[in-house]
Amino acid sequence: MAIDVRPHPGVRLGAQRAVAAALVAAAIVLSLGISAPFEKDQEPQSAQWIQAVVQRGEWLLPRDDYGGIDRKPPLYYWLSALAVKAGGARVDEVSARFVAFVAGVLLAVTVMRWSAAFIGEATGWLALAFVLGTYGFASRATLGLTDMLLSLLLFATWWCVYLLLEEGGSRAVSIAGGVLLGLAILTKGPVAIVLIGLASFIYLVLVRRSPLEVLGRGWPWLMIAVALVIGACWYVPAFVEGGRVMVGVFLSENFGHFMPSALGGTGEASRPLWYIAARMFGGALPQSLLVGALAIALWRCDGDERVRKPLLFQLSLVLAVLLFFSIASSKRDDYILPAMPGLAILYAALFTGAAIAPERDRSLSGRIRDLTAAIIAAASVAAVAGALVVAHQPELLATFSAGLQSSDANFLELFLNGMRRLAPPFAIFAAGSIAGALIVFAGLFVNRPLWSGAGLAAIALFGSTLFAGTLKPESARARSMKTFAEQVHRRVGDAPLYIPWGHDYELSFYYGSGIEGLDQASPSALASELTSDQPLYVVARPRELSRIAPALRIRLKLMKQSGLVGGGGPPALYELAPVTAAPLNSGVPATR
Secondary structure, three states, rough: OOOOOOOHHHHHHHHHHHHHHHHHHHHHHHHHOOOOOOOHHHHHHHHHHHHHHHHHHOOOOOOOOOOOEEOOOOOHHHHHHHHHOOOOOOOOOOHHHHHHHHHHHHHHHHHHHHHHHHHOOHHHHHHHHHHOOOHHHHHHHOOOOOOHHHHHHHHHHHHHHHHHHHHOOOHHHHHHHHHHHHHHHHHHHHHHHHHHHHHHHHHHHHOOOOOOHHHOOOOOHHHHHHHHHHHHHHHHHHHHHHHHHHHHHHHHHHOOOOHHHOOOOOOEEEEOOHHHHHHHHHHHOOOOHHHHHHHHHOOOOOHHHHHHHHHHHHHHHHHHHHHHHHHHHHHHHHHHHHHHHHHHHHHHOOOOOOOOOOHHOHHHHHHHHHHHHHHHHHHHHHHHHHHHHHOOHHHHHHHOOOOHHHHHHHHHHHHHHHEEEEEEEHHHHHHHHHHHHHHHHHHHHHHHHOOOOHHOOOOOOHHHHHHHHHHHHHHHHHHHOOHHHHHHHHHHHOOOOEEEEOOOOOHHHHOOOEEEOOOOOHHHHHHHHHHOOEEEEEEOOOHHHHHOOOOHOEEEEEEEEEEOOOOOOOEEEEEEEOOOOOOOOOOOOOOO
């Protein structure tokens, strides 16, 4: 008699409700801080490329306010521009980050569904909580950059690869994987193929399968062919339109950043070999403290044998990201993002019987897991209590702030000020952290690892949301040029405005146009402006004044001082007196 293996409608309805609940939860958590003002250059420049598509129709090669072409394939900017046009909005912080936010929500839910499908429902829900509580993940859902979209497409492609490797996926799955991989190429370039290929090789080695046997099949080549065709749809016309400039950008982005400067690399963002590992560990705190228990559990095969392959599969992508970007000369914080979903799944599996089976709870890996959970819980309570004490002792605050970088000192001051007043976000953080610690201890007392995992997820989630949703936006408001640029624009009007040197994407975005550096200004044009009756203005930080030629610097008159914090001192607006006037330097601070 044939057996009906189709899922009951109630099962489908349950899955739909689970996805809907996960979508709502992820959207609430990841939307915190999405409207914070831009600071520094990366996001404003990205927003300018979106403006180029929306306002000037530069779909093929968007250019920023200084004429620089987009250095990454433009899928992120295309989607952002379409979202802006569909919503009838202008390009601002929210619209520039909208695609990253949606990608983050979808990726968090995809992590939950993949874990539920191949490991178990409990692991799925705990992985969702862990990934949302991972600061290295949650904070990047409110960054208007390409990395979250790339991570979503890589994870979706990786799902297809698993089906093809372990479940004999169909041609349709191969084509779907190729489409997703091609879109990943259109997000950040051929590095997407490299990461998927390296991760696949690592996985085959871990499960002791021959890579040559897999390469002998048709689906890897079909996936790559589809991906390359999709990527070529932009790369070919971009090379034709951009010519040698585009070729130089491609070589710089894909080879110059990988090779050390001694071998012809750009030397940009060059950092030590251990940098990516350190950022990966720090970005996943406190869950990353479980890495010892995880390593022992996987090495000793302490988990359920039926889910060992899915765990090794996710480990493979984590290792691929770690190895590739550690070897690369250029190392940026954003490069760790594709590894965050896999880490969340692996750490969640420690508490659900997947990585450490119930009968192995008292093994070495189980004892280290429990000890680590207890340490995290105790540290969480101690941190809350210590913050409440230090917050009411100003002399202690000065002691703790000494020697910190300006950004770290600013975060510490904001945190302690919030804890002193116990404003709602800080009260919720304190109560949630203590409650999470109590759940951890209860789970340890009654030997319920899932309870302990849920408590750790609560601790991580409350900490991550406080930082990403409160501290980071408050710090951005204290540092961003947004309000000051608007004040400058009202004061300056149509008069020429300069900066001391180079490009300032943050200031130019909020000002509404590119602001030329004095070092790049045409001498004849500058001389003409200096001899006219119309005033000239300069925006500069104290540290930047020394870059201005002495003959011009002595003619600066302070017009408006900002109260912003940050390296180089607070920016200010100066009037540059015409050459026919006497020097007006009374308002210029001393420079070194």
